[in-house]
Amino acid sequence: xxxxxxxxxxxxxxxxxxxxxxxxxxxxxxxxxxxxxxxxxxxxxxxxxxxxxxxxxxxxxxxxxxxxxxxxxxxxxxxxxxxxxxxxxxxxxxxxxxxxxxxxxxxxxxxxxxxxxxxxxxxxxxxxxxxxxxxxxxxxxxxxxxxxxxxxxxxxxxxxxxxxxxxxxxxxxxxxxxxxxxxxxxxxxxxxxxxxxxxxxxxxxxxxxxxxxxxxxxxxxxxxxxxxxxxxxxxxxxxxxxxxxxxxxxxxxxxxxxxxxxxxxxxxxxxxxxxxxxxxxxxxxxxxxxxxxxxxxxxxxxxxxxxxxxxxxxxxxxxxxxxxxxxxxxxxxxxxxxxxxxxxxxxxxxxxxxxxxxxxxxxxxxxxxxxxxxxxxxxxxxxxxxxxxxxxxxxxxxxxxxxxxxxxxxxxxxxxxxxxxxxxxxxxxxxxxxxxxxxxxxxxxxxxxxxxxxxxxxxxxxxxxxxxxxxxxxxxxxxxxxxxxxxxxxxxxxxxxxxxxxxxxxxxxxxxxxxxxxxxxxxxxxxxxxxxxxxxxxxxxxxxxxxxxxxxxxxxxxxxxxxxxxxxxxxxxxxxxxxxxxxxxxxxxxxxxxxxxxxxxxxxxxxxxxxxxxxxxxxxxxxxxxxxxxxxxxxxxxxxxxxxxxxxxxxxxxxxxxxxxxxxxxxxxxxxxxxxxxxxxxxxxxxxxxxxxxxxxxxxxxxxxxxxxxxxxxxxxxxxxxxxxxxxxxxxxxxxxxxxxxxxxxxxxxxxxxxxxxxxxxxxxxxxxxxxxxxxxxxxxxxxxxxxxxxxxxxxxxxxxxxxx
RNA sequence: GCCGAAAUGGCGGAAUAGGCAGACGCAAGGGACUUAAAAUCCCUCGGUAGCAAUAUCGUGCCGGUUCAAGUCCGGCUUUCGGCACCA
Numbered sequence: 101x102x103x104x105x106x107x108x109x110x111x112x113x114x115x116x117x118x119x120x121x122x123x124x125x126x127x128x129x130x131x132x133x134x135x136x137x138x139x140x141x142x143x144x145x146x147x148x149x150x151x152x153x154x155x156x157x158x159x160x161x162x163x164x165x166x167x168x169x170x171x172x173x174x175x176x177x178x179x180x181x182x183x184x185x186x187x188x189x190x191x192x193x194x195x196x197x198x199x200x201x202x203x204x205x206x207x208x209x210x211x212x213x214x215x216x217x218x219x220x221x222x223x224x225x226x227x228x229x230x231x232x233x234x235x236x237x238x239x240x241x242x243x244x245x246x247x248x249x250x251x252x253x254x255x256x257x258x259x260x261x262x263x264x265x266x267x268x269x270x271x272x273x274x275x276x277x278x279x280x281x282x283x284x285x286x287x288x289x290x291x292x293x294x295x296x297x298x299x300x301x302x303x304x305x306x307x308x309x310x311x312x313x314x315x316x317x318x319x320x321x322x323x324x325x326x327x328x329x330x331x332x333x334x335x336x337x338x339x340x341x342x343x344x345x346x347x348x349x350x351x352x353x354x355x356x357x358x359x360x361x362x363x364x365x366x367x368x369x370x371x372x373x374x375x376x377x378x379x380x381x382x383x384x385x386x387x388x389x390x391x392x393x394x395x396x397x398x399x400x401x402x403x404x405x406x407x408x409x410x411x412x413x414x415x416x417x418x419x420x421x422x423x424x425x426x427x428x429x430x431x432x433x434x435x436x437x438x439x440x441x442x443x444x445x446x447x448x449x450x451x452x453x454x455x456x457x458x459x460x461x462x463x464x465x466x467x468x469x470x471x472x473x474x475x476x477x478x479x480x481x482x483x484x485x486x487x488x489x490x491x492x493x494x495x496x497x498x499x500x501x502x503x504x505x506x507x508x509x510x511x512x513x514x515x516x517x518x519x520x521x522x523x524x525x526x527x528x529x530x531x532x533x534x535x536x537x538x539x540x541x542x543x544x545x546x547x548x549x550x551x552x553x554x555x556x557x558x559x560x561x562x563x564x565x566x567x568x569x570x571x572x573x574x575x576x577x578x579x580x581x582x583x584x585x586x587x588x589x590x591x592x593x594x595x596x597x598x599x600x601x602x603x604x605x606x607x608x609x610x611x612x613x614x615x616x617x618x619x620x621x622x623x624x625x626x627x628x629x630x631x632x633x634x635x636x637x638x639x640x641x642x643x644x645x646x647x648x649x650x651x652x653x654x655x656x657x658x659x660x661x662x663x664x665x666x667x668x669x670x671x672x673x674x675x676x677x678x679x680x681x682x683x684x685x686x687x688x689x690x691x692x693x694x695x696x697x698x699x700x701x702x703x704x705x706x707x708x709x710x711x712x713x714x715x716x717x718x719x720x721x722x723x724x725x726x727x728x729x730x731x732x733x734x735x736x737x738x739x740x741x742x743x744x745x746x747x748x749x750x751x752x753x754x755x756x757x758x759x760x761x762x763x764x765x766x767x768x769x770x771x772x773x774x775x776x777x778x779x780x781x782x783x784x785x786x787x788x789x790x791x792x793x794x795x796x797x798x799x800x801x802x803x804x805x806x807x808x809x810x811x812x813x814x815x816x817x818x819x820x821x822x823x824x825x826x827x828x829x830x831x832x833x834x835x836x837x838x839x840x841x842x843x844x845x846x847x848x849x850x851x852x853x854x855x856x857x858x859x860x861x862x863x864x865x866x867x868x869x870x871x872x873x874x875x876x877x878x879x880x881x882x883x884x885x886x887x888x889x890x891x892x893x894x895x896x897x898x899x900x901x902x903x904x905x
Numbered sequence: 906g907c908c909g910a911a912a913u914g915g916c917g918g919a920a921u922a923g924g925c926a927g928a929c930g931c932a933a934g935g936g937a938c939u940u941a942a943a944a945u946c947c948c949u950c951g952g953u954a955g956c957a958a959u960a961u962c963g964u965g966c967c968g969g970u971u972c973a974a975g976u977c978c979g980g981c982u983u984u985c986g987g988c989a990c991c992a
Contacts, residue, residue, distance in 0.1 A: 312909095312910085313909065313910080314908095315909095316909090317908060317909045317987070318908085318909075318986080318987040320908085321988045321989090322988075324991065326992090349991095351991095352992075406990090430990095431990085433990080434992090438992065443992080444992085450906090450990090451990050452992085454990095477906095479906090479907080521991080521992090523988085523991055643986085647987075717918090717929085717930070718917060718918085719917070719918070720918085723911095724985085725917080726917080728916095728931095730916080730917080730930095730932075731917065731930060731932090733930095734930045740945095779918075779930095780918095780919065780920095782929075782930090783928065783929035784928095786930075787928080787929070790929095849925085853924090853973075855973095856973050857973095858925060861925070892972070894924090894972050896924060899925095900924045900925075900973080903972090
C-alpha cells in the first residue's frame, strides 16, 4: 500500500471541495432543518496566524458534524476590511486600501482553503464592499430617522502628530498607537447612537445567550447597572436665599445625614447658569480649563491626588437636616454619569474622605465603624449590617433597614426618587478617517442636518491618494471638494456632506444578517430568508473585543427588530470564545509576534489534518495554549495508524468484539463535537485505534463509521481512505447512530472499598443486586473483610461498593 | 478596590450528576528489529518504603461536611481576564 502522501491527497480534496462547491447552504431546504454556524470576521491584513487555527477549526468541525447529522448548515465567512490595518498600509506604504483589502482577502481565502475549512464561499464579502456598506449606511439612516442617532459636541482623544482622532483602544496609556506621541483631548462634533436606551434590553440579551460566565460578567460590567436614589438639593447664596437647585445621584442614601459638601463635575452646566453668584468665577474657569487639558489617562493615573475648586458664594442645603454645606468642582466627578453631581459623605466614601482631608472639610460619621484612617465604605457596613449614628430617628437602626426606610421617606417627601443608572454611554460613532463608511448625511444652511434619500444609497467612498487628515484634524474626505459639495436633498440648494466616516465596529455589527442573503440589492436581506435562518445557533471567535462587539451586535439587532426588519431581537443563541495561542514567551501569537509560527509552515511540514489535530490536542477550545511542536509526532503517528487501517479491513458489519468500543467512541465524539471539546474527542479516537491494533483487524462497517466520525476533525485523510475503500464520497454519508445500550460491557469491574479505602476491584455482571455483589466478594476471599462486623454497606450499582466495619 | 475564571506527575492535559485521581499524548528509561542509525513495534513510568505481594502519602494552603471530596461548604495564597475616581 502506498504511504500516506498528505501533500498530494490534501490538495486533491481541497480542489474538489472548491470546484464542486460542496459546502453551499441552501435557502429554504425542503427537508433538512437549518443550522447556522458563524465564525467571526477575518481581519483582512494579509496572513492567517496560529490563533486562527485555534478559532476556525472548531467551527469547521461543528459545521461538518452538523451536515452529517442531516442539517442544512450555513457556515459563511467574510472580512472586516474597513479600519486601521488597510488605512495604515495606505499611509505608510502608499498602497491603495482597496488593493490592500483585495490582496489580503485573496490570501486569507486561499489560506483558509489550505486548512480545509468548509466555508460556503458563495456568500463571502468584505465590509468595505460597496454592495455591503450600502446597507450599513441604510441602517444608519434608519437609526437617524428613528431618532437613535444625534450629533453633539464631545471630547475625543487626538494625536497632534498624526492629526487624527483616536479611539480609547488606539490611545492606551495616553500614547498614540501609531506614533507613540502624547494624546490630547479636543472638542469635536460627535455622532452618538442612543445605545444607553437599550441598557436594560442588552442585559436581557446577556442573560439569554449561552456563553461563558466570565464573558457575560464582563458585559454586565460594561453596562454597569446600579440602583440608587436621585436626591434634590436646594442651592442658596450666602444669605440663604434660594437661587437654584441640583440633583445628585447616590447608591448610598443611608449616608445622607453625613453630607458635608457637594461636588459637581467641572463640565456641569449649572456652573454657567450660576455665573453671577459665583464670586471666584475666574479661578473656576481656570480649574475647568486645567481639567479639560488632562487626558483620560492623566485623570485615572492621578486618581489619588484630589484636586478641586470651591464655588465661593454658593451653598447646598441638605434636605434632611437643612444643613448648609459648601459646593466644589472636582474632576473625580464625571459629567456623563448620573447627574454629574454627587453628595459627599467623607466618613463613608474613600474618595470623599481624601477630598475632605485635602480641603479641610468637616466629617460626620453616620454609621458605626472606625473612620480614623479611612472611610467605612458600603461594602463593609452592608455586609456587617452595622448600626446607624447621628441620623435623627434612624440612629440605632441596622443599616439595611435604614436604607429601605430612608428611600421611602425621601420619596414621600418628594425630595428624591429611586433611579437606575448605567455606566454604559451612548456609542460615539464617527472617526476623522478616510477608510470607513461615509455618513449618508448632508448639512444644509436652510434645512439643517438632512439624511440622504434611501434611493441615493450607496454613498460611495471617493477615490483619493491623500489619506491624511487636514491640519485641523478634519477627515481626509473634507479635502475632496467633489465629495463635500452637494445639493440638499430637501431644498436642492448648496450643501455640504458629513466628511467623517463610521468606526470599524459598524460593519461588524450586523454582518451575520447579510450572510443570509448577501447579494440582495433590494433589502438588507429578504425577510423570508431571515425568518428561515433565524438566530445564529453557535458563534465562535476570539475573546479579544468580544464584550463591545457582542453588545453592539445586540443593540443593532434589537433596533432592527423594533423597526420590523428582522424577526428576532436576539442575534446569537450561543457564543464560544476561543483561547489564544501563545508563543514560546507566553505572548499572544499574532502576525506581529516575533516568535510567531505560520500555520502554513506547519501545514507544509505535517499536513492540514495533522496541524488541525495537533493544535486542538494541546488544550481545550476555551483555554489558552502555548505553541509547541512537542507532541505533534504523536498526532502524525496516529494519522499514520488511521491510514494503515485499510490494510487490515475485512468484510462484515459491526462485530461483537468491537461494538462496545465503537459505540462508546461515537457517543463520546458526539458529546465532544457539540461542545467543541476537540482534545478529548481526539483521545477517544486514539483509544479506539489502540484496541483495533491489538486485535489486528476491523470490519468494513466499523471502518466506515470510524471514518465518518473522524471526518470533521481530519477531513482530508478520511475522505481519501473512504473513497479508496468504499468507492464514493464520504460527504454523501450521514453520521452513524450509536446504540446507548452497547456503550458499556455487561461484565464490569467495580472498586471495593473498606471504610472508604480502596482495597481492590471485583468483576461483576451489570446491574447485580447488593446481596449478589457481597456474595461475590465473600467468595473471592481476596478482601480481608471481617463480614461479621460489617455495619453498613454503601452500594452504588455499577459504580462502587463500600463496606463499613 | 470590585467582579469573574483557574491552580492536578518531568511537560500538555483527562476525570458528564460526590464514587478506581493522573485518561490520551509528549518527554524519559529499558527491550525487539537492524551491520548501524532513523522509522516502527513491545514494556516501565506521581512520591516514599519493599525483591515482591503490599503498605503509605498525594489534585495551591488551612479547616469542615460525607461511608466517600480534584469535585461541595468556610477561610486564605497565587496566576490570568474584565471593570475601575461610576457616587
